[in-house]
Amino acid sequence: MTDQSLASFAKGSLLMREGEAGDCAYIIESGQVEVLVQRGGEILQIGTRGPGSIIGEMAMLDDRPRTATVRALEDCNVMVLSRADFARRLETADPVVRMIMRVVITRYRDMMTRTQNILPPPGFQTQAEQVENSDTSHDVALSALKINQALKEAMGKNELLLYYQPIIDIQRMKIAGFEALMRWQHPEKGMISPGVFIPVAEESGLITELSKWALGVSCDAAKSFVSLLPGKNAGPHPLFVSVNFSVKDFSDGDFFGQITHTLDKHATLPENIHLEITESLLMEAPDATKLALEKCRAHGLSVSIDDFGSGYSSLSYLHAFPIDTLKIDQSFVRSMIGSPSSMILVKSIIGLARNLGMKIIAEGIETIEQARLIRELGCDECQGFWFSRPLPFKDAQAFLNNWQAPEME
Numbered sequence: 001m002t003d004q005s006l007a008s009f010a011k012g013s014l015l016m017r018e019g020e021a022g023d024c025a026y027i028i029e030s031g032q033v034e035v036l037v038q039r040g041g042e043i044l045q046i047g048t049r050g051p052g053s054i055i056g057e058m059a060m061l062d063d064r065p066r067t068a069t070v071r072a073l074e075d076c077n078v079m080v081l082s083r084a085d086f087a088r089r090l091e092t093a094d095p096v097v098r099m100i101m102r103v104v105i106t107r108y109r110d111m112m113t114r115t116q117n118i119l120p121p122p123g124f125q126t127q128a129e130q131v132e133n134s135d136t137s138h139d140v141a142l143s144a145l146k147i148n149q150a151l152k153e154a155m156g157k158n159e160l161l162l163y164y165q166p167i168i169d170i171q172r173m174k175i176a177g178f179e180a181l182m183r184w185q186h187p188e189k190g191m192i193s194p195g196v197f198i199p200v201a202e203e204s205g206l207i208t209e210l211s212k213w214a215l216g217v218s219c220d221a222a223k224s225f226v227s228l229l230p231g232k233n234a235g236p237h238p239l240f241v242s243v244n245f246s247v248k249d250f251s252d253g254d255f256f257g258q259i260t261h262t263l264d265k266h267a268t269l270p271e272n273i274h275l276e277i278t279e280s281l282l283m284e285a286p287d288a289t290k291l292a293l294e295k296c297r298a299h300g301l302s303v304s305i306d307d308f309g310s311g312y313s314s315l316s317y318l319h320a321f322p323i324d325t326l327k328i329d330q331s332f333v334r335s336m337i338g339s340p341s342s343m344i345l346v347k348s349i350i351g352l353a354r355n356l357g358m359k360i361i362a363e364g365i366e367t368i369e370q371a372r373l374i375r376e377l378g379c380d381e382c383q384g385f386w387f388s389r390p391l392p393f394k395d396a397q398a399f400l401n402n403w404q405a406p407e408m409e
């Protein structure tokens with residue numbers, strides 16, 4: 001659905017008036033208009049426009065007053081493009097396109113202001129420049145663009161790494177697997193958190209390349225961990241590496257095909273890889289996601305829902321989607337001791353998982369009290385700083401080799 005409509009203006013009538021608010025642009029289909037500006041009480045014609053021209057386009061990006069008056073020189077037919085319609089189109093556009101649109105329009109306004117005011121004194125900021133400089137969304141877009149470019153280069157320079165956080169089978173006190181967590185080892189800025197660069201990569205689409213890379217590296221790590229796992233440390237289930245995926249991974253291309261291609265390429269068994277996705281992914285792309293996940297599951301890959309309970313209240317997707325494991329959000333674990341309502345929630349989530357035949361992982365275990373409690377509540381697996389922080393590959397190998405169940409009593 002669009003808000004585009006047609007309008008006619010008789011010769012001599014005004015399409016828009018300088019200084020007035022405007023919330024639409026016009027594309028001239030037939031006829032001629034003149035563009036007029038007011039200078040010191042005088043009206044100056046600064047140009048004429050004919051079929052195919054767009055006028056009033058600045059109203060598409062902001063709600064500042066019209067900078068010119070436009071009058072029909074002949075009877076005109078125009079197409080009206082509303083700001084709401086434009087905003088909808090822009091919403092689905094690439095962030096770089098959005099940023100360029102904003103910059104171009106701001107520069108254009110600036111140029112108009114300069115031509116109107118003659119040249120401003122040196123160092124003077126025009127109103128348009130102030131708008132451009134104070135525009136935080138522009139700054140954010142620009143820094144996102146910089147991060148994204150640097151991230152692209154980082155991939156080529158091997159600055160990206162995976163760390164592995166052990167996941168412990170808390171009932172048996174064995175190592176169940178590891179979660180792969182991405183790190184960016186920047187030569188000057190040091191270690192950059194995924195909390196900074198993952199959202200940028202998600203926004204730009206680069207995430208699909210990062211995910212592909214992470215899966216390949218995780219496959220090799222999983223093979224190595226499996227080969228290292230001494231019998232006494234092994235639990236009843238295959239040791240796994242859990243890899244995080246984002247919405248874009250599912251919406252761009254053939255997710256299942258890419259996963260199986262990478263597993264084959266790295267000669268890795270599906271049982272050794274778990275796919276970790278967030279609740280929001282299921283909400284945002286239900287059909288495509290469901291199909292892809294069903295194929296993955298049929299192929300032998302396990303699916304975990306990350307940060308469970310943190311986002312959406314709808315539980316209906318739980319039985320509609322093929323899910324093996326729920327990972328209780330860290331915030332519940334953190335507040336469980338001391339907050340009866342958090343405790344009730346944790347118990348309810350564990351009960352829910354049980355009833356649906358799902359496994360449950362508690363994240364963010366930082367103290368022995370939390371570990372004890374979560375074990376008593378019947379949780380299957382857990383991870384957290386109390387057991388281990390995320391480790392570089394070599395340290396994760398050593399963790400496996402040297403594992404001794406910590407004293408819990």
Ligand code: C2E
Pocket residue numbers: 165180181182183193194195198211214244245246306307363364365366383384385386390
């Ligand atoms: P997440 O998937 O929920 O990962 C768990 C985060 O909690 C990790 O943060 C981990 O270091 C941290 N954590 C683990 N145990 C504890 C604990 O006991 N206490 C506290 N306070 N924190 C703990 P990290 O590595 O900074 O990752 C942050 C988020 O970035 C991840 O949250 C995930 O959403 C995203 N991320 C990381 N790597 C990837 C990746 O390869 N792909 C995608 N798509 N996202 C990733």
Ligand code: CA
Pocket residue numbers: 179244276306
């Ligand atoms: Ca995760």
Ligand code: CA
Pocket residue numbers: 306307327329330363
């Ligand atoms: Ca999580």
